[in-house]
Amino acid sequence: MxxxxxxxxxxxxxxxxxxxxxxxxxxxxxxxxxxxxxxxxxxxxxxxxxxxxxxxxxxxxxxxxxxxxxxxxxxxxxxxxxxADKKQYHCEKCGICRIGPKEEFFHCSKCNLCFAMALQGNHKCIENVSRQDCPICLEDIHTSRVAAHVLPCGHLLHRTCFEDMLKESFATTAPLDPQCNSIFWA
Structure with missing residues (x-):
């Protein structure tokens, strides 16, 4: 224990x-x-x-x-x-608690995930994107305590996995979708 x-x-x-x-x-x-x-x-x-x-x-x-x-x-x-109070809120649509404050986030019904308000109308939707594992560490993204990083193509990585990739000077296409043309550079 x-x-x-x-x-x-x-x-x-x-x-x-x-x-x-x-x-x-x-x-x-x-x-x-x-x-x-x-x-x-x-x-x-x-x-x-x-x-x-x-x-x-x-x-x-x-x-x-x-x-x-x-x-x-x-x-x-x-x-x-x-x-401890981190301005958490329970998102009915995500089905779990999220760190807030709630006013700074919106729930995208297609992605089935809460995003920062800055991404409202400014992200590429991928159906149920958070219900996939992080392509780097292969661990759950939806219920993770680690924040997600949204790639320009709409896919998600754990923020820490993304930062580790940048440290290693990787350049790659989004690892989840072979059709994806989005490239991010270290």
Missing amino acids: AATGPEGCEHYRRGCLLKAPCCSRFYTCRLCHDGSEDHIMDRFQVREVRCAKCGKDQQAQQSCEDCQNVFGEYYCSICHLFD
Whole structure:
């Protein structure tokens, strides 16, 4: 189990542990669980938490029913996300919480993803683009805690993967679509 306390873990600041519905073990977050187990925790199925301050097991909620310890300044009862306030918001269409503020983002129905307002009407739509894995690290983009970088062709990479590619002085076509003519240079 990842280190915890009122601070939380390396991924989130929170004052509780989540009871994983798959194995009934307590973890600070789904990422700590997934890194320690041979299966993935479904955060939407979390029903119970343990207060990191007093140890009381209870229904998932924003603060402890015994000691009033606040589990997270931000709490989403759908995603069971507890964290410090980063102006998060739950996007109904994405189905998950996003870092905001909400007023600075819009949801593109075709791409099925929230983008910065600066890209509204100024990006190439690719249907369900975030439901594809990053072509560099092959990890999920949609639910990643790492920001996505939007290429001129409309494809996505994790921002960190894109930055690493630039450091390596790569020049390539967009790796997801052989029909794509967009080229970006290091």
